[in-house]
Amino acid sequence: MVEAVPPLPQEWDGPAFPKDEAPRRFLLGGLGFLFIQMAERSFCLSIKEVMIMQKQMKAEEAVQKIQSGDTLMVGGFGLVGAPLTLIDELTRHDAGGLTVISNNLGEPGRGLGILLRQGKVKRAIGSYFTSNREVGDFYHQGKLEIQLLPQGTMSESIRAGGAGIGGYYTKTSAGTELAKGKEVREINGELYVLELPLKANVALVKAAKADTLGNLVYYKTARNFNPLMAAAADFVIAEADEIVEAGELSPEEIVTPHLFVDAIVESRLILSKEGVVSK
């Protein structure tokens, strides 16, 4: 049923129609409205449904996207907020020569530390590798390249990568060894360092909940780098402890909107009071 579109009121005093329908009726007029209604009911809806089915997949299927030589972003602050299931799956995947952008590189033989032992990591970009002493050993033996960034610079560079920003100036690290080789510029009497964006081929992120569209919500301090990385890679795999139907998450609580997310995987491994356990 299509109703006649009333003329725009002289003084706008709130929508005359239910709130969600009023603006587009005014914009498109009757015919356009009819078209949208028909399209939503038949054509578009079925496309959406196909896309939903494509996003939800098994971990082993999702990591097939990762190829040798790729740059990977991996969320987490230590094990908190790390995509443990996807990391575990990666240890069985044969892609090597990886550049890994992650705050830490796991712990000896744990998390990303397994990948390091397997010799699959060529280069690590992060802020704090001290928690895994094997990172130093690999570096010494010439088996690993390291790029150390202040944690704020790492975060902001990932944000810039995701937001299409070509670089930015920060005071952090100016005048220190970490600014060596970087452009320094005086702005309002203070020294700033040029930092470039970070991007990746694939990002592995961890959410508390995902809906079938790929909207994500996080849990407490497990959020950390995850929303930033979800925006900064060509292909984004989100691991979630719980997957709900689209519409079940409140739009107000969604932190990562679904347009950033390409694949959704349910967690098999979670961080519990007893450590990492199978769900």
Add this chain to the structure above:
Amino acid sequence: MTRDSQMMIAKRAAAELQPHSVVNLGIGIPTLVAKYVESDLVYFHTENGMLGVQELRNEEEFDPSLVNAGKLPISEGIGASYFDSAESFGMIRGGHVDVAVLGALQVDEQGFIANWAIPGKNIMGVGGAMDLLSGAGKVIVTTNHTAKNGDPKIVHTCSYPITSLRKVDMIITELAVFTFEAGKLVLKELMPGVNLAEVREKTEAAFKISEQITAVR
């Protein structure tokens, strides 16, 4: 460095924190500072993405996904909030964190701090140290007066790589409290039972002695 002297340092640092301020505590002695803050109106920020950090009160509260920057378990204070790492460091770098309490390897007489790397060893971590220096309103250093081998930590010039061009505002050790006045290091307070001779002996940096030198309360 005994537990007692660590607690004495933490207690003195806590007395610096004003109600309605936002404070970031580093790893080690700085973490202990929260125990001695009496006001409920000091808000603790942790760079891994939370404002409103509270100490863990009991075992039941332990949540493995709720940790501070030292990866130690914490709990949620009233009015707490969570945010991602870029927003968290935006708060720090944008000047929204009033005070940072940090540990140090060395601080020199001009106020430069070295707290992230030891020469000759692999530099494997920096974390948020440089960000906190560049953005926090006031930087308080809490540290042992000397290194484990007895070397002074308050020196003429840092021989370790510095963390920032920004200088610190205050140094609190188990022996004394120093501030900077017109760019010069000034001894302000002596810890209980400490005499000036001991501070002189264990401090390499040149310092002035405040006319109002007092004993720490």
